[in-house]
Amino acid sequence: MKTLYIIIISIIVTYSPLAAQDYWQQEVDYKINVALNDSLHTLDADIEIVYTNNSPDELSFIYFHLWPNAYKTETTALCEQMLMQGNTDLYMATEEERGNISEIDFKGDNKTLKWEFDPENIDIAKVFLNKPLKSGDKITITTPFKVKIPSSDFSRLGHSKQSYQITQWYPKPAVYDAKGWHQMPYLNTGEFYSEYGTYDVAITLPKNYILGATGDMVNGEKENQWLDSISEQTKLIESFDDDDLDFPASSKETKTLVFHQEKVHDFAWFADKRYHVLREEIELENGHKVLMQAMFTNQEADIWMQSLKYLEQATRFYSDFVGNYPYNHVTAVQGALSAGAGMEYPNITIIGISGDKYILEETIMHEVGHNWFYGLLGFNEREHPWMDEGINSFVQNMYMAKYHSDLAISELYFGSNTDIMRLNEIDEMYINYISNRVIASYNLDQACGLHSAKYTEANYGVSVYQKTSMVMDYLQLYLGKEEFSRIFKGFYEQWKYKHPQPDDFVAYFEKESGKDLSWFIDGLINSKDRVDYKISSVDTQGDSTIVTIKNKGKIYAPVYINAVDDGGVSITKKWVDGFDGKKQIALPKGEYHNIKINSGYSFMDYNPGNNHYQKDKLLPKSKKLKFKFITTLPKADEQYIYYTPVLGWNNYNKFMLGFAIFNHSLMEKKWEYELMPLYSFKQQTINGSFGLHRNLYFHKGVQRLSIGVVGKKYEYNTYNGDGKDLSYLKISPEITAYFAGKLFDGGSSGFSPPFYMSSIGGKQDYMYDYTYLDRSQQGGAIAHQMTPTDGGFYLPSAIGRSRNMILAANLRTPIPFINVVKLYGNLGYTFGNKYGRYDNKAMAEAGVLLTFFNRTFEVYFPLLWTQNFQDVMDLRPDYKYSDNIRFTLRMDLMDPFKYKKEFNL
Numbered sequence: 001m002k003t004l005y006i007i008i009i010s011i012i013v014t015y016s017p018l019a020a021q022d023y024w025q026q027e028v029d030y031k032i033n034v035a036l037n038d039s040l041h042t043l044d045a046d047i048e049i050v051y052t053n054n055s056p057d058e059l060s061f062i063y064f065h066l067w068p069n070a071y072k073t074e075t076t077a078l079c080e081q082m083l084m085q086g087n088t089d090l091y092m093a094t095e096e097e098r099g100n101i102s103e104i105d106f107k108g109d110n111k112t113l114k115w116e117f118d119p120e121n122i123d124i125a126k127v128f129l130n131k132p133l134k135s136g137d138k139i140t141i142t143t144p145f146k147v148k149i150p151s152s153d154f155s156r157l158g159h160s161k162q163s164y165q166i167t168q169w170y171p172k173p174a175v176y177d178a179k180g181w182h183q184m185p186y187l188n189t190g191e192f193y194s195e196y197g198t199y200d201v202a203i204t205l206p207k208n209y210i211l212g213a214t215g216d217m218v219n220g221e222k223e224n225q226w227l228d229s230i231s232e233q234t235k236l237i238e239s240f241d242d243d244d245l246d247f248p249a250s251s252k253e254t255k256t257l258v259f260h261q262e263k264v265h266d267f268a269w270f271a272d273k274r275y276h277v278l279r280e281e282i283e284l285e286n287g288h289k290v291l292m293q294a295m296f297t298n299q300e301a302d303i304w305m306q307s308l309k310y311l312e313q314a315t316r317f318y319s320d321f322v323g324n325y326p327y328n329h330v331t332a333v334q335g336a337l338s339a340g341a342g343m344e345y346p347n348i349t350i351i352g353i354s355g356d357k358y359i360l361e362e363t364i365m366h367e368v369g370h371n372w373f374y375g376l377l378g379f380n381e382r383e384h385p386w387m388d389e390g391i392n393s394f395v396q397n398m399y400m401a402k403y404h405s406d407l408a409i410s411e412l413y414f415g416s417n418t419d420i421m422r423l424n425e426i427d428e429m430y431i432n433y434i435s436n437r438v439i440a441s442y443n444l445d446q447a448c449g450l451h452s453a454k455y456t457e458a459n460y461g462v463s464v465y466q467k468t469s470m471v472m473d474y475l476q477l478y479l480g481k482e483e484f485s486r487i488f489k490g491f492y493e494q495w496k497y498k499h500p501q502p503d504d505f506v507a508y509f510e511k512e513s514g515k516d517l518s519w520f521i522d523g524l525i526n527s528k529d530r531v532d533y534k535i536s537s538v539d540t541q542g543d544s545t546i547v548t549i550k551n552k553g554k555i556y557a558p559v560y561i562n563a564v565d566d567g568g569v570s571i572t573k574k575w576v577d578g579f580d581g582k583k584q585i586a587l588p589k590g591e592y593h594n595i596k597i598n599s600g601y602s603f604m605d606y607n608p609g610n611n612h613y614q615k616d617k618l619l620p621k622s623k624k625l626k627f628k629f630i631t632t633l634p635k636a637d638e639q640y641i642y643y644t645p646v647l648g649w650n651n652y653n654k655f656m657l658g659f660a661i662f663n664h665s666l667m668e669k670k671w672e673y674e675l676m677p678l679y680s681f682k683q684q685t686i687n688g689s690f691g692l693h694r695n696l697y698f699h700k701g702v703q704r705l706s707i708g709v710v711g712k713k714y715e716y717n718t719y720n721g722d723g724k725d726l727s728y729l730k731i732s733p734e735i736t737a738y739f740a741g742k743l744f745d746g747g748s749s750g751f752s753p754p755f756y757m758s759s760i761g762g763k764q765d766y767m768y769d770y771t772y773l774d775r776s777q778q779g780g781a782i783a784h785q786m787t788p789t790d791g792g793f794y795l796p797s798a799i800g801r802s803r804n805m806i807l808a809a810n811l812r813t814p815i816p817f818i819n820v821v822k823l824y825g826n827l828g829y830t831f832g833n834k835y836g837r838y839d840n841k842a843m844a845e846a847g848v849l850l851t852f853f854n855r856t857f858e859v860y861f862p863l864l865w866t867q868n869f870q871d872v873m874d875l876r877p878d879y880k881y882s883d884n885i886r887f888t889l890r891m892d893l894m895d896p897f898k899y900k901k902e903f904n905l
């Protein structure tokens with residue numbers, strides 16, 4: 001036991017975060033001269049970097065980021081990430097639209113340095129020093145450089161005609177910290193980590209550009225007077241011409257503006273000749289004066305006229321909540337941006353098109369807030385995105401609660417206060433909560449504390465931003481607002497202008513609060529385990545009420561008990577530290593009516609239905625049963641049966657009218673049912689379908705398994721000589737397994753039909769899995785309907801069948817500017833079996849397709865096909881080209897019971 005004890009102690013010592021006095025960080029100071037060429041869209045520049053090695057190590061090389069090269073080829077990490085996210089813009093870009101950095105010639109203390117590109121990433125360089133840089137020494141590294149500015153259609157560095165967004169644009173050393181080098185390629189998803197230092201940047205550009213940049217203008221009296229005069233004019237404008245977005249001609253004369261800023265880790269600038277300007281100065285509580293600036297074009301100018309108010313509210317709110325803003329200006333500029341709604345840089349944020357005054361306000365305040373959570377606290381955003389985006393979203397929620405507590409989400413997002421689906425009752429916190437509950441109900445959620453590269457697109461928003469903000473609120477509720485505020489501010493003061501890691505954050509909070517916060521960091525941040533407490537029983541013993549609580553989850557998070565009287569007034573409020581198993585808690589004497597635990601969104605209780613106990617009810621733990629139209633946002637103490645009228649049509653039953661009752665909602669349930677009877681007026685029969693499913697969830701391998709039984713009954717007609725209508729009834733078991741977001745359908749029986757290279761028509765749909773307008777396909781246009789399956793070829797053909805395996809590649813490429821027309825090409829290979837029933841065969845087809853309503857309806861026109869298809873066509877004497885035209889109507893995309901499976905996770 002003793003040895004174990006010693007080992008535990010030594011592990012704690014080894015992993016304890018660095019004590020503040022052991023902390024070190026590198027310093028990187030920059031002098032940059034840059035000139036904008038606004039006809040070629042290039043930057044000509046030279047840079048001088050003074051690199052101070054404060055680490056205890058000798059450095060023989062320095063990693064540099066050359067991030068404009070992210071836009072250079074189709075193989076950069078940025079381009080590959082965009083492709084993975086389904087965005088082909090950079091991949092398909094013309095040479096003119098791409099960007100790069102060139103003319104690099106590194107010198108160290110005036111002597112040429114050897115350098116090479118990182119073998120994997122052309123936007124990272126390894127620069128070898130002529131002699132090792134000792135701990136405490138400095139080196140001056142210089143290089144000229146030229147940037148070809150890419151189109152703003154791809155990411156953050158770019159230009160849209162003569163509007164310039166100059167970000168991540170200069171050669172910049174990667175961070176070297178206690179964990180080593182942090183060189184990283186530029187990405188859209190997954191942000192930054194940079195060294196602090198001083199920037200002196202001289203920017204030369206035509207005189208009539210309005211320029212917003214990091215830092216204070218040096219000797220900028222004349223320029224400031226000019227900007228002030230534009231601001232005075234802007235304030236007098238009563239209406240703006242949205243359509244007037246023309247660029248005035250550039251002045252022949254140029255100007256050079258010089259900016260200086262200490263204690264920041266990046267420098268960005270934005271230039272546009274069309275900007276209106278608003279400027280005003282505010283004084284913070286500590287007496288520090290801050291210049292606020294907004295720069296925007298005629299586009300959305302009417303809502304931007306309020307932007308100084310948003311800048312002021314945000315700057316004051318964050319100064320109060322976190323710590324005073326130390327820099328001299330806070331600026332928001334409007335500009336083209338193709339990664340997110342807004343983007344933060346020190347002192348200055350760029351905001352894209354908002355569409356709405358609330359969205360504009362929220363975007364400006366969120367990006368201004370990043371001055372604290374990114375700028376002043378220099379987190380490693382690439383590795384720990386929860387620290388900047390999550391903590392910033394938490395403060396954003398506090399801001400929205402302060403300024404817009406009465407603003408319903410329906411008004412925020414839909415422009416009107418509607419009571420449909422309870423949208424008028426919910427706030428921002430509820431949106432965070434429900435997004436997490438929905439993803440968690442499918443077991444597709446991810447922990448908040450992962451590396452940015454580990455997230456699915458949906459989870460990057462839901463887990464990193466939304467879940468972290470709730471976890472932070474949980475911590476705030478637990479510690480109490482005042483205590484939380486004291487610690488949060490203390491953390492900021494100790495770590496500002498530094499690189500705090502997650503361990504530093506938790507260690508500071510644990511030390512100051514004296515509490516064990518492993519539930520916070522190990523449980524809620526670093527795992528996807530759930531908080532799930534339930535009230536087992538409530539008993540009265542003498543004067544006191546004993547509440548027995550059971551922890552059904554794996555996280556020992558603190559529990560909040562709120563016991564209220566029959567008027568809903570709270571009698572006892574109490575925190576109980578987290579525990580495993582069961583615990584009895586004695587409440588003082590009182591007339592309790594309803595006892596609730598962890599009730600509130602921030603607790604994220606996985607099963608809120610068992611968190612209440614109504615003492616004087618016959619079934620104190622029961623939920624109220626409600627009938628609702630379609631669906632509603634659920635309440636913890638209510639249970640729902642949903643209904644909706646349904647209209648159906650097919651060629652034999654004609655119009656069918658009926659209704660559906662079901663319990664599906666956005667959140668998946670363990671048991672789900674649906675019943676949809678439909679009356680056919682032509683056949684005078686009852687048709688329809690039903691389903692019953694049990695959903696199971698697992699931690700490893702299969703994420704979720706759905707076992708159920710489904711049934712369908714419809715009439716149809718087949719050409720069997722007597723012309724009689726037949727009816728079919730299909731009842732089948734159904735097992736569906738989901739692996740890490742991918743769908744694997746186990747099929748509904750042991751029957752194994754051959755694989756088809758061509759997509760199937762209604763006749764081949766032996767399993768009656770799809771909805772066909774004319775199942776027997778006896779002729780007419782509706783007989784050309786098909787369902788893309790297996791090989792995904794569009795030509796109707798019997799060739800290309802296999803009981804073994806087929807391989808197929810289905811390509812479709814967009815035609816620029818036309819969304820509904822695409823070119824397609826399909827390649828396939830079938831493998832025969834040993835009985836020679838099916839051949840080994842290669843085949844291909846290509847053509848044009850029209851696509852509508854998010855791929856729900858598509859028409860295919862084959863233009864080219866391989867000879868083996870032609871051979872089959874030649875066998876048919878009555879063959880016409882139009883036989884090859886087929887269409888898909890993906891009714892399943894419209895099926896109310898299948899829509900939720902189309903989540904792009």
Ligand SMILES: [Zn+2]
Pocket residue numbers: 366370388389392
């Ligand atoms: Zn953000």
